[in-house]
Amino acid sequence: MAKIIIKNGTIATFGPENKILKDHVLVIDGEKIAQITKAGDAPLVAPGDRILDAQNKLVLPGFINTHTHFYSAFARGLKTKPAKNFTEILNNLWWRLDKKLLLEDVYASALVSCCDAIKKGTTTVFDHHASPGAVKGSLDQIAKATQKVGIKAALCYELSDRDGKTVSAQGITENQQFLERCQSDKSGILKGLFGLHASFTLRDQSLRVAQKVAEEFEAGFHVHVAEDKSDQKITLETSGLPVAERLANLGILGPKTLCAHGIHLSDHELDIIKKHDAIIIHNPQSNMNNGVGTLNLQKLADKDILFGLGTDAMTHNMLEELRSALWLQNNFHKNPSAGFDVVTKSLFINNAEICQRFFPDRVGVLAEGAAADVILMDYRSPTEMTSANVYGHAVFGFSQATVDTTIINGKIVMENKKLRDIDEDAITQWALECSRSLWQRL
Numbered sequence: 336m337a338k339i340i341i342k343n344g345t346i347a348t349f350g351p352e353n354k355i356l357k358d359h360v361l362v363i364d365g366e367k368i369a370q371i372t373k374a375g376d377a378p379l380v381a382p383g384d385r386i387l388d389a390q391n392k393l394v395l396p397g398f399i400n401t402h403t404h405f406y407s408a409f410a411r412g413l414k415t416k417p418a419k420n421f422t423e424i425l426n427n428l429w430w431r432l433d434k435k436l437l438l439e440d441v442y443a444s445a446l447v448s449c450c451d452a453i454k455k456g457t458t459t460v461f462d463h464h465a466s467p468g469a470v471k472g473s474l475d476q477i478a479k480a481t482q483k484v485g486i487k488a489a490l491c492y493e494l495s496d497r498d499g500k501t502v503s504a505q506g507i508t509e510n511q512q513f514l515e516r517c518q519s520d521k522s523g524i525l526k527g528l529f530g531l532h533a534s535f536t537l538r539d540q541s542l543r544v545a546q547k548v549a550e551e552f553e554a555g556f557h558v559h560v561a562e563d564k565s566d567q568k569i570t571l572e573t574s575g576l577p578v579a580e581r582l583a584n585l586g587i588l589g590p591k592t593l594c595a596h597g598i599h600l601s602d603h604e605l606d607i608i609k610k611h612d613a614i615i616i617h618n619p620q621s622n623m624n625n626g627v628g629t630l631n632l633q634k635l636a637d638k639d640i641l642f643g644l645g646t647d648a649m650t651h652n653m654l655e656e657l658r659s660a661l662w663l664q665n666n667f668h669k670n671p672s673a674g675f676d677v678v679t680k681s682l683f684i685n686n687a688e689i690c691q692r693f694f695p696d697r698v699g700v701l702a703e704g705a706a707a708d709v710i711l712m713d714y715r716s717p718t719e720m721t722s723a724n725v726y727g728h729a730v731f732g733f734s735q736a737t738v739d740t741t742i743i744n745g746k747i748v749m750e751n752k753k754l755r756d757i758d759e760d761a762i763t764q765w766a767l768e769c770s771r772s773l774w775q776r777l
C-alpha cells in the first residue's frame with residue numbers, strides 16, 4: 336500500500352511521552368502511523384508513495400471536539416428577540432430554529448461544519464443533533480456529511496419530551512436505528528451514542544426506554560447536564576432529585592456517558608459522576624456567552640473525574656476554545672496559575688482518553704500504531720520549543736497559526752490549505768440557499 340511520508344517538520348508527539356522531534360520523518364501506512372524515525376533511517380520511497388514536505392511546519396496529532404452541534408451553523412447572524420436568561424435563549428433561538436430544520440438543512444449544516452473543522456485541524460467530533468420536524472433519517476444525513484468530508488464522528492439524536500409524544504418516540508427510533516447502522520459500519524470513522532437533551536425536558540418513562548436501547552447496543556449517552564440552574568430547579572420539582580442523582584438512578588451514567596457542562600452539580604452529585612466513571616465536557620465559550628456560570632475544573636481534577644473540552648458549536652477551532660478555557664479558569668479563581676494544567680490536560684490528554692472509550696485506535700498522539708490523524712501547521716517560533724513547554728506554545732503560539740494539511744485515518748482531506756475532493760464554494764453556496772429558506776420559515 337502506498338505510504339505517506341512527512342519529512343522536514345518539527346514533530347510534537349503529545350501523549351504521555353510528549354516529545355519534540357526534529358530531523359525525523361513520520362510514516363503513515365494505511366490508517367495507522369507506521370513509523371517515526373530519524374531522517375537518516377527513513378524508509379525507501381516506493382512508487383505511489385506521497386512525500387509531504389513539512390519545512391517550517393509543526394506536525395501534530397489532530398484535535399478532538401467532544402461536544403458540538405453542527406446544525407448551529409445556520410444560527411449565525413440570525414436576529415432573535417434578546418434573551419434575558421438561558422430559558423429564553425432556548426425558546427427565542429434554539430427551539431425555534433431546530434423545529435424548522437429539514438433533512439437538507441441537516442445535511443448542509445453538517446457539511447459546512449465538518450469542512451470548517453478539518454480546516455482548523457479538528458479530526459474527531461462528537462455531535463449532538465436536534466431537528467424535531469425532521470427526526471427520521473437525520474443522523475444518516477449527518478453521517479453522509481461526515482463520511483463525505485472524511486472526519487471521524489460520534490453522532491446522536493437528542494431525545495426530548497418537549498415537542499410531544501410523537502417526536503419523542505421518533506427520537507428513540509432514530510437513535511436505535513443509527514446505533515444498529517453503526518454496529519455494521521466498517522469505515523472506522525463513525526460511531527453512535529444515545530442522545531438525550533437534558534433532564535428537565537425528559538420524563539422518567541423516556542429515560543427508561545433510552546436506557547434499555549443503549550444497553551442493547553452497549554452504547555453511551557450524550558446529554559446536557561446542569562448547564563443552567565433551571566435544569567436543577569425543574570428536575571428537583573418534578574422528580575424530587577437533583578439531576579445527576581436522577582440520571583444515575585435511571586441508569587444513564589456510565590463510562591461512556593458524556594455530560595456536557597456540569598456547572599451546577601453539587602459535591603454530592605460530582606461524587607455520583609465519579610462513582611459511575613461518567614465524563615464531564617467543559618464548554619467555556621458557550622458558558623460565558625450564555626451567562627450560565629463557570630465549571631471549576633480543579634475541583635473535577637481533585638475528585639479524579641474525567642473531564643474533556645468541547646465547543647458547543649461556538650467554534651471548530653479547539654485551540655481557540657483552549658485559550659478561552661484558560662482565561663476563564665484563571666479569572667474564576669482570581670489566580671493566573673490556576674487554569675493552565677487542568678485546561679491543557681482537558682484538550683491534549685483527556686479528550687484522547689475520552690475518544691478511546693468510543694473508537695478502537697489510539698488518537699491524540701503521534702506514535703507508532705496510533706491512528707493516522709495528523710495535522711501540519713505553519714509555525715515558526717522565536718523561542719525554543721521543548722517537551723516541557725510545548726503546551727505553552729500551543730496556548731500562546733500555534734493557537735494563532737494556520738493549519739496547512741489535515742490527514743484523518745490515513746487519508747489526506749486537506750492539503751496546502753485546500754480541501755480535497757470537496758467543492759467548498761458549491762457547498763457554501765448551497766448552505767446559503769438552505770439557511771435563507773430556513774430563516775424565512777422561522
Ligand SMILES: [Zn+2]
Binds near residue numbers: 463559595
Ligand atoms: Zn450543547
